[in-house]
Structures are given as C-alpha cells and as structure tokens.
Amino acid sequence: MKNETNKIINVAFLGTYLPRECGLATFTHDLAHELGMLGDFSPPRVIAVNNNAVYAYGKDVARSFEQENKSEYARIAYELNRSDIDLLVIQHEFGIYGGECGEYVLELAKRLTIPFIVIFHTVLTAPNPAQLRIVSLLGEWSDRSVTMAQSTVADLHHIYGIPADKIRMHHHGVPRLSAESRDTLKSRYGYAGRQIVSTFGFLSPGKGIEYAIEAMSGVASRHPDALYVVWGKTHPVVKQEVGEVYRRQLADQVDRLGLNEHVRFVDKLLTQEEVVHSLVLSDIYMTPYLGREQAVSGTLAYGVGYGRVIVSTPYRYATEMLGDGRGLLADFRDAKSLETQLLDILDHPDKKLQMERKTAELGRRMMWDQIAKEYAALIRDVVGSSYPVQGSVV
Incomplete structure (x- = not known):
C-alpha cells in the first residue's frame, strides 16, 4: 500500500530545478527543501525538465529528461505509479514542457494512478484554445489545484472549469534569512x-x-x-x-x-x-x-x-x-x-x-517555513483521503 497512518510521506516534484536559471526552479528547490525539514516527510525527489542543456543536478534530482521528448512523459508516469511516491507535485508554467503550449505534460498526468496536485504559476484570463485545454485538464485530473493569488481562484473555476472545492490559494514563499540593518x-x-x-x-x-x-x-x-x-x-x-x-x-x-x-x-x-x-x-x-x-x-x-x-x-x-x-x-x-x-x-x-x-x-x-506547512497540510489531506494503490517499491 502506498500510504499508511503515521507513515513518512514520499513526495516528488516535476518541473525545472536548480542549477537551471529559472524562477520556477528556485521555487521548486525552496518548497522541496522546507517540506523535507518536516518530520513526517522524507526529502522530496525531483524529476527535472531540461531545455537541451546539461545541468549538474544534486542528489535530490532522481532523474531528468528533455522537455521535447514526448515518450518520456508516459515512461515517467509508469515509473511513478510503480514507485513508493505517495504524491506528485506538478509545477505548471507554459514553456517548460514540450509540445504546443507545453501539452506533453498531459501525456504524464493522464496516466498517473497516484495522487497529484498542480501549482499554476500562470493563470491567463484570455487563454488560447491549447492553453485552455491544458489547464482545464490538469485541473480536472488533479486532486488539488493551487494558485498563488486570490484574484486567480475565480479564474480557475469560471474560465477553466476547475471545481471550486479543488482550488487552493497559497502565497508565493519567501526565504527567511537574517540580515543586518x-x-x-x-x-x-x-x-x-x-x-x-x-x-x-x-x-x-x-x-x-x-x-x-x-x-x-x-x-x-x-x-x-x-x-x-x-x-x-x-x-x-x-x-x-x-x-x-x-x-x-x-x-x-x-x-x-x-x-x-x-x-x-x-x-x-x-x-x-x-x-x-x-x-x-x-x-x-x-x-x-x-x-x-x-x-x-x-x-x-x-x-x-x-x-x-x-x-x-x-x-x-x-x-x-x-x-x-x-x-x-x-x-x-x-x-x-x-x-x-x-x-x-x-x-x-x-x-x-x-x-x-x-x-x-x-x-x-x-516565509517559506510557514508556506511549506500549508502545503504539507494540503498534501497530508490528499494522501490521507486517497485510495491506496498497489505497486512495487523501487
């Protein structure tokens, strides 16, 4: 079984990752790091999306792949379903996944049998048909959809048709560092x-x-x-x-x-x-x-x-x-x-x-330590309410 009471929760992130120079990569790093500091989470694993460049990833990156390699999306979904990962966090931004408007991410999402949440970094009020389809389907298939502004909660529901009870708003995190005056x-x-x-x-x-x-x-x-x-x-x-x-x-x-x-x-x-x-x-x-x-x-x-x-x-x-x-x-x-x-x-x-x-x-x-606790509560809720899925541990 994927998850049991009081079991350590295994989370994976899909998106860009440091040292790739990208704001979303920094976001993923900071959130994953803070989640890993909590007692009931193991250090999250990352599936990093590349853009025809080679990056010297650290040990927290379990695997990486080229964004335009369509077959990889299905393969990764298959591997996740058979792994000990309890939940996948999909970081969504137009341009980081392959295909028209990044549609290849749907090849992965539609095959997942483990729970997943999606964090939308861009919510357009006038999407083109491809953008509308991608966001709508990710919202439909996900267990929760997250946005970082209250003004976009209504957009996800009314424009993209995502059920209101699936949508959550969490602020963009900020690193807590001490500094001189x-x-x-x-x-x-x-x-x-x-x-x-x-x-x-x-x-x-x-x-x-x-x-x-x-x-x-x-x-x-x-x-x-x-x-x-x-x-x-x-x-x-x-x-x-x-x-x-x-x-x-x-x-x-x-x-x-x-x-x-x-x-x-x-x-x-x-x-x-x-x-x-x-x-x-x-x-x-x-x-x-x-x-x-x-x-x-x-x-x-x-x-x-x-x-x-x-x-x-x-x-x-x-x-x-x-x-x-x-x-x-x-x-x-x-x-x-x-x-x-x-x-x-x-x-x-x-x-x-x-x-x-x-x-x-x-x-x-x-501050990230506060925002990560909000995400942790969300993940616990999703994992705790999901039906266990049989799979081999890799």
Whole structure:
C-alpha cells in the first residue's frame, strides 16, 4: 500500500530545478527543501525538465529528461505509479514542457494512478484554445489545484472549469534569512547616504526598466541622493536569442539622460543572500512591468516578504498584493507616473514608514517555513483521503 497512518510521506516534484536559471526552479528547490525539514516527510525527489542543456543536478534530482521528448512523459508516469511516491507535485508554467503550449505534460498526468496536485504559476484570463485545454485538464485530473493569488481562484473555476472545492490559494514563499540593518548593508555595498530604489531579477524587455530609468530624471532632481539599482543578469533565453541588446539600450539611456550617478546595474545572478540584502538595503522596491496579465511575481513576493515599500505598475499580482496601503501603483509605460509615486514616498518619510509596517505584516505570513506547512497540510489531506494503490517499491 502506498500510504499508511503515521507513515513518512514520499513526495516528488516535476518541473525545472536548480542549477537551471529559472524562477520556477528556485521555487521548486525552496518548497522541496522546507517540506523535507518536516518530520513526517522524507526529502522530496525531483524529476527535472531540461531545455537541451546539461545541468549538474544534486542528489535530490532522481532523474531528468528533455522537455521535447514526448515518450518520456508516459515512461515517467509508469515509473511513478510503480514507485513508493505517495504524491506528485506538478509545477505548471507554459514553456517548460514540450509540445504546443507545453501539452506533453498531459501525456504524464493522464496516466498517473497516484495522487497529484498542480501549482499554476500562470493563470491567463484570455487563454488560447491549447492553453485552455491544458489547464482545464490538469485541473480536472488533479486532486488539488493551487494558485498563488486570490484574484486567480475565480479564474480557475469560471474560465477553466476547475471545481471550486479543488482550488487552493497559497502565497508565493519567501526565504527567511537574517540580515543586518538597512544602513549597515548600504555601507557594505557602497551605498551609504543614498536613498535606494531597486529592482531585481532576470533582465528582459518585459520588465519596463526603461520607464523606471526615465522616471529617475525627475526623482534625482528633487532627491540628489537617490540611486536606482538594477540587480540581475540578462534572462538566459533572451541572452541566447538576442544577446545583451536590451542591457546596452538601458546603459545608453542612462548616458543620454546624464544619470550615471543615479542608476547602477549589477550584472550577476544573485545568491539568495544577496537578493535579501538587496531588498533590506532598499528604501523602495519597484516593478515597472509592462504586462497586465502577470498573475504572480516571485520578485514582488520577495519585496513584500521583506517589508519594502513598493511602487509598481498595476499588473494583476501587484494590484492584489499592494492593496490596503502596502504600495503605490503607477500607470503602464508611463515614466511620469512612476516618478510621481516615487516622489510621494521619498517626500514623505512618515508615509514610507507606515507603508513598510503594513507590508511587513503580510510579509511575515509569506516565509517559506510557514508556506511549506500549508502545503504539507494540503498534501497530508490528499494522501490521507486517497485510495491506496498497489505497486512495487523501487
């Protein structure tokens, strides 16, 4: 039998995984690590999806396969059904699985006889037919469907037809790391005496950094100590396709606007500790993204987790997370609007402090050790209510 009372629970994850440079890979790593720290879970195993690249995976990766190898999906389902795995967690994002819109993942899901849950990292309000079919079927076949924003719960039900009693919302987790004070970290990183506005994550045209840079012209004229720090390397896919075109365009823009003393680029893949440091030393965290549909942003979740005041464009996740006075929303593709919101915070230190307190209140509930306990309760519920399945232990 797959599971018995008080038995250690064996979980597997399907998705991308570190050291692949991918936000979803980091998410999988962090959630799997925290689950493995709980007493009734064995260290989760990972089935890693590759994109025609070779990765030096650690011992927690049980196997890996190429995303376009359709036959592998059926084979993995067969192996999982015969293994001692009690439940599979499918991380879903368009683009990481093979076939049209990643439809090959259905070849695996439809063959599973063990329970599985699916975590939807993207929930589109206007999916094309292929996207609609994939999400709908994963939701239909899964034991539970998870989203990371309250606003997308209704979408999964009304657009994709997933039964409401199957849908759960759990916040995007944030790593809990201790850090020195804001001023201490500013000194360590060479930013002493500056008011820091920051953005972190993979650099790509959809991030809208050009509008943030333009906004810094007006900000710097009123606050000469203001500095915008853009942390992160160019997205690997963007770099492979077009090189560093976008980064060079941004650097040229900084030169053209005479903002070399007010904009810095840190061109590297940040460690988890450096990500936390970049947030703690910041006075304002900014996400000037261009796409309204973005249902989840790991970088914004981190900003909330560490109690930063946030200025953002009104994409879906930002609109939800910055409610109740946790941040300010600027118009899309509008440097002047970003400038106005940045100045509102920098001109009013008391308002900034009040917003930080409100954001930190939510952020404390988003630490990975807390979020993992929520997932653990969900998994226990699913495993405990599932019919045992006969199978050989491998």
